[in-house]
Amino acid sequence: MRLIALVFALFWSLGYAFPRIGVHEGFTRIVFDLPSEEVRHTLKRGEDLLEVVLLGLKALSKEEVVNSKEVASVQVLPEKEGVRVLIRTKGPVEVALSRYKGPERLVLDISLASKATAPPQPPKSKPPDPPKPVVLLDPGHGGVDPGMVGYVVEKEVVLDVALRLKRLLEREGIEVRLTRDKDAHLSPDKREDLSRRAAMADSSRVNLFISIHVNATPTHTAQGVEVYYFGRAQDPRVLAQVIRENGGGEVGRRLTEEAQGVAERILTDIVAQANQRYSQRLAETLGRKLSQATGSPYRGSFPGDFFVLRYAKVPAVLVEIGFGDHPSEGRRLAQAAYREKVAQGLLSGILAFLANGAYAR
Numbered sequence: 001m002r003l004i005a006l007v008f009a010l011f012w013s014l015g016y017a018f019p020r021i022g023v024h025e026g027f028t029r030i031v032f033d034l035p036s037e038e039v040r041h042t043l044k045r046g047e048d049l050l051e052v053v054l055l056g057l058k059a060l061s062k063e064e065v066v067n068s069k070e071v072a073s074v075q076v077l078p079e080k081e082g083v084r085v086l087i088r089t090k091g092p093v094e095v096a097l098s099r100y101k102g103p104e105r106l107v108l109d110i111s112l113a114s115k116a117t118a119p120p121q122p123p124k125s126k127p128p129d130p131p132k133p134v135v136l137l138d139p140g141h142g143g144v145d146p147g148m149v150g151y152v153v154e155k156e157v158v159l160d161v162a163l164r165l166k167r168l169l170e171r172e173g174i175e176v177r178l179t180r181d182k183d184a185h186l187s188p189d190k191r192e193d194l195s196r197r198a199a200m201a202d203s204s205r206v207n208l209f210i211s212i213h214v215n216a217t218p219t220h221t222a223q224g225v226e227v228y229y230f231g232r233a234q235d236p237r238v239l240a241q242v243i244r245e246n247g248g249g250e251v252g253r254r255l256t257e258e259a260q261g262v263a264e265r266i267l268t269d270i271v272a273q274a275n276q277r278y279s280q281r282l283a284e285t286l287g288r289k290l291s292q293a294t295g296s297p298y299r300g301s302f303p304g305d306f307f308v309l310r311y312a313k314v315p316a317v318l319v320e321i322g323f324g325d326h327p328s329e330g331r332r333l334a335q336a337a338y339r340e341k342v343a344q345g346l347l348s349g350i351l352a353f354l355a356n357g358a359y360a361r
Contacts, residue, residue: 018059023068027111034104050087134175137162138211143185148216151330158212164343190247194307201312209316214324223329224297226320227287229279231303242304255307278315286349293345
């Protein structure tokens, strides 16, 4: 078992962008993604230098110029027992070190020290609070594309829920962006429409991407909440759902085939695999919280070849908030009070996901 863990650790670190570096107002964040909790870490301080040692981990040698206000460069030095990382700073700094689980990662926040703080001394004040996360909400369909039509029209319901959720998130101090804020499409061409939505999720200023939809089934008997993250659809029922959300008919099948090619590449891209794990956790959290808030059954989270999720560099999911063609659930989705419960459930899921430090990057 230990041999398997060591092989996995080697495979992980050789392919992964290591470490990840983010420059923020007032501090620089350095994130070390770790293959398991067995990796041990130590932090040493010197004059204008931080030294992080990670035992039980392998990584490629590299040196990266950062040139932020706090950090000049980061150098990765492979060693026999692990990895030594040298962080050259621009004078005395304060360091906040945190370790998170699920996935396992070590986070260093580095800020400039006050003049009264000597370099060898431990930090006397915590660094500035990290910037608030940015959530991108995508109300599906719109304009020429109504989405599913049953007891409700999908494009109308999801826009209303997105606007309600935006209001709730902003009350929490979270910045919110929308792919659309009215009954409009981004392009009459389905491929272009979905591509423009997907491009908004491929941004350094976005931390989470949530595409909101209403479900349907040929039998009109299903009800409940489902959440999808990007990956190869294994279940024929899920594949049929993917094709429908990708435009339906021949267009949906063609866009699904394109997305399947991207999903195949995830199998050899460890950075994409890490983001997929975050997305899967976001999907599970949203699904359970939404079910608790509405009383609608939670049907699970599933991988799917959704065109709108294919290039997201951040945790990204597509949430089906209910079945609009079910006699009971469809009528509930038509009610403003129920839509408010849906927004409250999504809010609860987002806050729970962010509370674990999952978006640190």
